[in-house]
Amino acid sequence: MINQAMFGLGDEPSAIRELFLYGLNRKAQIGNDKVFDFSIGNPSVPAPSEIKESLLRALEDDPVALHAYTPAGGSMQALTAAANHIKRVHSFDAKPEQVFMTAGAAEAIAICIFALTVPGDEIIVITPFFPEYRVWVEQAGCTLVTVPATQPDFQLDIEALASAINEKTSAIIINSPNNPVGSIYSEDNLKDFAEMLAAKEQELGRSLYVISDEPYREITYGEDVPWVPAIWPRTLVCASLSKSHSLPGERIGYVYVSDAMEEAREVSLAVAGAARALGYICASTLWQRVFAECVDVPSNVEPYRINREILTTNLRELGYEFVEPQGAFYLWVRALEDDAQAFSDRAKAHELLLVPSDSFGVSGWVRVSYCVSKKTIEDSKPAFAALMAEYQERS
Amino acid sequence: MINQAMFGLGDEPSAIRELFLYGLNRKAQIGNDKVFDFSIGNPSVPAPSEIKESLLRALEDDPVALHAYTPAGGSMQALTAAANHIKRVHSFDAKPEQVFMTAGAAEAIAICIFALTVPGDEIIVITPFFPEYRVWVEQAGCTLVTVPATQPDFQLDIEALASAINEKTSAIIINSPNNPVGSIYSEDNLKDFAEMLAAKEQELGRSLYVISDEPYREITYGEDVPWVPAIWPRTLVCASLSKSHSLPGERIGYVYVSDAMEEAREVSLAVAGAARALGYICASTLWQRVFAECVDVPSNVEPYRINREILTTNLRELGYEFVEPQGAFYLWVRALEDDAQAFSDRAKAHELLLVPSDSFGVSGWVRVSYCVSKKTIEDSKPAFAALMAEYQERS
Numbered sequence: 192m193i194n195q196a197m198f199g200l201g202d203e204p205s206a207i208r209e210l211f212l213y214g215l216n217r218k219a220q221i222g223n224d225k226v227f228d229f230s231i232g233n234p235s236v237p238a239p240s241e242i243k244e245s246l247l248r249a250l251e252d253d254p255v256a257l258h259a260y261t262p263a264g265g266s267m268q269a270l271t272a273a274a275n276h277i278k279r280v281h282s283f284d285a286k287p288e289q290v291f292m293t294a295g296a297a298e299a300i301a302i303c304i305f306a307l308t309v310p311g312d313e314i315i316v317i318t319p320f321f322p323e324y325r326v327w328v329e330q331a332g333c334t335l336v337t338v339p340a341t342q343p344d345f346q347l348d349i350e351a352l353a354s355a356i357n358e359k360t361s362a363i364i365i366n367s368p369n370n371p372v373g374s375i376y377s378e379d380n381l382k383d384f385a386e387m388l389a390a391k392e393q394e395l396g397r398s399l400y401v402i403s404d405e406p407y408r409e410i411t412y413g414e415d416v417p418w419v420p421a422i423w424p425r426t427l428v429c430a431s432l433s434k435s436h437s438l439p440g441e442r443i444g445y446v447y448v449s450d451a452m453e454e455a456r457e458v459s460l461a462v463a464g465a466a467r468a469l470g471y472i473c474a475s476t477l478w479q480r481v482f483a484e485c486v487d488v489p490s491n492v493e494p495y496r497i498n499r500e501i502l503t504t505n506l507r508e509l510g511y512e513f514v515e516p517q518g519a520f521y522l523w524v525r526a527l528e529d530d531a532q533a534f535s536d537r538a539k540a541h542e543l544l545l546v547p548s549d550s551f552g553v554s555g556w557v558r559v560s561y562c563v564s565k566k567t568i569e570d571s572k573p574a575f576a577a578l579m580a581e582y583q584e585r586s
Numbered sequence: 587m588i589n590q591a592m593f594g595l596g597d598e599p600s601a602i603r604e605l606f607l608y609g610l611n612r613k614a615q616i617g618n619d620k621v622f623d624f625s626i627g628n629p630s631v632p633a634p635s636e637i638k639e640s641l642l643r644a645l646e647d648d649p650v651a652l653h654a655y656t657p658a659g660g661s662m663q664a665l666t667a668a669a670n671h672i673k674r675v676h677s678f679d680a681k682p683e684q685v686f687m688t689a690g691a692a693e694a695i696a697i698c699i700f701a702l703t704v705p706g707d708e709i710i711v712i713t714p715f716f717p718e719y720r721v722w723v724e725q726a727g728c729t730l731v732t733v734p735a736t737q738p739d740f741q742l743d744i745e746a747l748a749s750a751i752n753e754k755t756s757a758i759i760i761n762s763p764n765n766p767v768g769s770i771y772s773e774d775n776l777k778d779f780a781e782m783l784a785a786k787e788q789e790l791g792r793s794l795y796v797i798s799d800e801p802y803r804e805i806t807y808g809e810d811v812p813w814v815p816a817i818w819p820r821t822l823v824c825a826s827l828s829k830s831h832s833l834p835g836e837r838i839g840y841v842y843v844s845d846a847m848e849e850a851r852e853v854s855l856a857v858a859g860a861a862r863a864l865g866y867i868c869a870s871t872l873w874q875r876v877f878a879e880c881v882d883v884p885s886n887v888e889p890y891r892i893n894r895e896i897l898t899t900n901l902r903e904l905g906y907e908f909v910e911p912q913g914a915f916y917l918w919v920r921a922l923e924d925d926a927q928a929f930s931d932r933a934k935a936h937e938l939l940l941v942p943s944d945s946f947g948v949s950g951w952v953r954v955s956y957c958v959s960k961k962t963i964e965d966s967k968p969a970f971a972a973l974m975a976e977y978q979e980r981s
Contacts, residue, residue, distance in 0.1 A: 192756065192793040193849070193856045197701045201859030204658070212657060237649040250641055254632040258833045262607060263599070294689060294837070294866070301865025306592045323862070330863040361587065398587040438653045440871025442689070454588070461588045464596030467718070468725040469864045470696025471689070476835030478870065 205322050206550040207231055210535075214544050221542075227571040229559040230544040232370065232520065234437035236494050236562070242436060245484040249477060257480070261473045264463055265292030265445070269474075272483040273430075273445050279487070281418040289450050291462050292474040292482070294442035296406045299429035300364070301327040302469060303402045303446060306461035307427075308333045312361040317347065319523070319551035321370050321404070333361070337552050345374035345514060345523075349383045356391045362400040363388075367416060368407040368518025371551050371558035375517040378417040385423040398454070401426045406444070407519035409435035409490035412499065414517045420449035427458070432482060434520075434562075435490040443478040495520045498561040498568050505572045509579050520562040523548075526555050527582040537581065541574040600717050601945040602626055605930075609939050616937075622966035624954040625939040627765065627915065629832035631889050631957070637831060640879040644872060652875070656868045659858055660687030660840070664869075667878040668825075668840050674882070676813040684845050686857050687869040687877070689837035691801045694824035695759070696722045697864060698797045698841060701856035702822075703728050707756040712742065714918070714946035716765050716799070731755070732947050740769035740909060740918075744778045751786045757795040758783075762811060763802040763913025766946050766953035770912040773812040780818040793849070796821045801839070802914035804830035804885035807894065809912045815844035822853070827877060829915075829957075830885040838873040890915045893956040893963050900967045904974050908954075915957040918943075921950050922977040932976065936969040 204212070210230040218226045249257055264270065270287035277285035293299040304314065310332025316324050318337045328335045338355045341348045347365065356363075367376040376384075388399050403419040403426055420426040431444030448459045473479075502522060506513055512525040524545070526534035531547035531554055538545045538557070548556035561568060599607070605625040613621045644652055659665065665682035672680035688694040699709065705727025711719050713732045723730045733750045736743045742760065751758075762771040771779075783794050798814040798821055815821040826839030843854045868874075897917055901908055907920040919940070921929035926942035930952055933940045943951035956963060 193702055193853055194700065194704055194860070197856040197859035197863060198852055199859060200862050201701075201855035201857065204858075204862075208658065211655075215657075231655065233650075233654045235650060238653055243645055243649065246641070246645055250638055254638065255628075255630060255832065258633055258835050259628045260606075260626065260835045262610075263603065294870075297867045298865045305589065306596075307588055309589055326863055327865055437650065440653050440655045440868055440874075442867060442870050457593055458588055460596035461592040462596065463599075464592035464594060465589070467595050467599075468592060468721055470693045470722060472692045472837060473835055475689075475837050475870050475873065477872075479835075 200326060207322070207546050210544050210546055217542070224570070226542050226544065227567055227574055228544045229561065229563065230546055232434065232560050232562060233439055234434055234562050235564055236437050236491050238437040239485070239488045239491065241485050241488045242438070242481060245481045246477070249480050258476055261476055261479060263466060263473055265290065265474060266476070266479050266483070268483040269479040272486050273447065276486045277447060281421065283418060283421055285447060286450060289448045289455060289459060291446045291448070291459065291466065292479055293444050293446060293466070294471065294474055295433055295444040296404060296429045296431035297323065298442070298466070298471060299431070299444050299446045300324070300402060300404055302462055302465040302471070303427045303429060304328055304331050304333070304362070305465035305468065306458065307400050308361045311359065313357070313359045315352065315355055315360060315363040317365060319371055319548055319553045319556070320364070321366060322550040324364055336360070339553070340372070340374070343514070345369065345372045346380045347376055347384050349387050352384070353387050353391065356395070356399065358395050358397065360399060362402050364402045364404060365419070366404040368411060370407065370519055371521045371546070372514050372523045373516025373519050373521050374514065375411065375414045375416055378415070381417050381419060381422045388423060398425055403428045405429060406431045406434045410492055410495060410520060411518040412492070412496055412516070416518065420451055424449060424451035427462070432486070436485060436488065441475070441478050443474055443482050494565065495562065498563070498565060501565065501568050502559070502561050506575060509576055511575070511579065520560060522559040522561055524557050524559055526557055527579065529555050531555055531557055538578055541578050543571060543574045543578060595721060602717070602941050605939050605941055612937070619965070621937050621939065622962055622969055623939045624956065624958065625941055627829065627955050627957060628834055629829055629957050630959055631832050631886050633832040634880070634883045634886065636880050636883045637833065637876060640876045641872070644875050653871055656871055656874060658861060658868055660685065660869060661871070661874050661878070663878040664874040667881050668842065671881045672842060676816065678813060678816055680842060681845060684843045684850060684854060686841045686843070686854065686861065687874055688839050688841060688861070689866065689869055690828055690839040691799060691824045691826035692718065693837070693861070693866060694826070694839050694841045695719070695797060695799055697857055697860040697866070698822045698824060699723055699726050699728070699757070700860035700863065701853065702795050703756045706754065708752070708754045710747065710750055710755060710758040712760060714766050714943055714948045714951070715759070716761060717945040719759055734948070735767070735769070738909070740764065740767045741775045742771055742779050744782050747779070748782050748786065751790070751794065753790050753792065755794060757797050759797045759799060760814070761799040763806060765802065765914055766916045766941070767909050767918045768911025768914050768916050769909065770806065770809045770811055773810070776812050776814060776817045783818060793820055798823045800824060801826045801829045805887055805890060805915060806913040807887070807891055807911070811913065815846055819844060819846035822857070827881070831880065831883065836870070836873050838869055838877050889960070890957065893958070893960060896960065896963045897954070897956050901970060904971055906970070906974065915955060917954040917956055919952050919954055921952050922974065924950050926950055926952055933973055936973050938966060938969045938973060
């Protein structure tokens, strides 16, 4: 008598979460240092010290005001801080009323999907893609349409996207720096994308929105991450402190609705309405306060850069094929057999927890989250070597 | 091209939120002490000192572990604390795996609705009712069916409920202590309710769930609040620290799925699935930690008791009719004309912010939230007197 779709989603957690839970249990069995848990994007870098300082300052204040409801979209302090951050970093004229504070980027993306679509619409994602997109798109009654990234550089495939867009398409979700691949869409690639979107809008007579999922914007290794609202006006940016400030469990982020689009006010209100419809009241007041004080604090990318260097050096030496990451903290590694789940299972026997690519919408790869201790990266080399040897013996 | 229903929800915020925003602006204009803001359930009692102490202890810990993702349902510490709390307070054999931590009671109720229903189902609420129930029920594609509480004691009307239940009914939402009325459903009333539900299940051949929305459980003035899972097995309890611990903006609460029902595991998984489908990742890790340490800390009800005493004495003296509240911090006052909105507008002219009853599903009343300072209660008497005088002059 209950909802079977909901039961199904609860009974079969995401492959990432499942592996993460397996890892927690396995570590309890054989010890933390014996399991090479590359399953989840839980930052290994401590939150910047400014976070703790901000929390301590907040706790000196009147607790009634500190913990009170804010307006649904967020406190004026948080909204203003987000708008000023966008102005400062992107030289883009952002206004507080175009920001809506959320419980992280996940809420942000989910409410954008519900705000922009009606049941029967299509939403395009780029494979490989973050698996929860499918859950939210289907919950909104829409169809998820997948378009592969180009190979070998994992950029937007403009021609393939143009073929996939039709009169039912309401939005395209892009994610750069990309989870799971680590690619960054170049300015030229995004400009071609925008040009194609403009032509398609003309042809189809409907608006095409871009939901730009950007939790990894601050985690890059040299490349710039172009600011999408400056390239395509119908952009909604979903941002979060989860990765940049190492606060994944605290759920603080926002949607920014570019007011380069003329219907910006209507879209912002639909975002607010969707948050309300899904049971969101406001982002945590304490975390909104910390957000307002700390959004400009720079990310500490150095440990990830070091991990990336050691991991790619090791895997290259061992003969693995992978995509050189430009951002985020994931390495996209070719599985040593076609069946990524089988490969992940064999890796598990070596205590290597690698997420099979199937739930990202493609076969034959695994995602290695290198947001772990440097020691885990170093210590895992023999396990990766043994895994490779096992496959070499088989062939 | 956007979703018009979402736009509508965003464009027309709840009457409570609208009045709350009006109050914020009005206070900025004429001063905090000049506006008698009885609009919102923002607790006026400071959070217990244990909350701050717990936060300070947490901040001494490793920030990586402190702010990391927990499993979607919550940390084992938080789940165990919730289960032990239920065991201790209600002598009821609760298990951690039957608890799911949420961003407050609102998420809890929303995900219960999505977990238990399929589109086309009906959900029954008792009028007057918390207005957001309608939003969540309709978002799930269900029909909200209203059944008035009995008069004058605002209990469950068993006969009327029996008439309203049919083969499409999947759940009944009850809320005791009640917002907006302040009534508590008695043990006898709930037993009659359960007996009726059992008969209806037999008759209809389907399961009937009770969603027990209990954010005000700890705020009572002498009456006991019966533990619903001990009376009806198919109960899902939605709880929160928002009101009891004065943390409304922090969004920490839980669903407890009674395992007195045989399908408890399936229902729990559907709850987890619904949370996932709506974009919830986990409740704030820091707040889960505080929850685990502080859920047993008693509520400070005394200031509300004093406010209730002064307010009811004043309004009685001035000739207002109202329901004597047994719990929560709301006074349900008869409007001085049939049109509650018009009455609320006239009250506004006296700087009295009273929520009209229409959005609670009934006409002719207003809700007075007395979770304000004692001074606001005292200072508001002349305004209430002037409002009464205005109506007496008109008649």
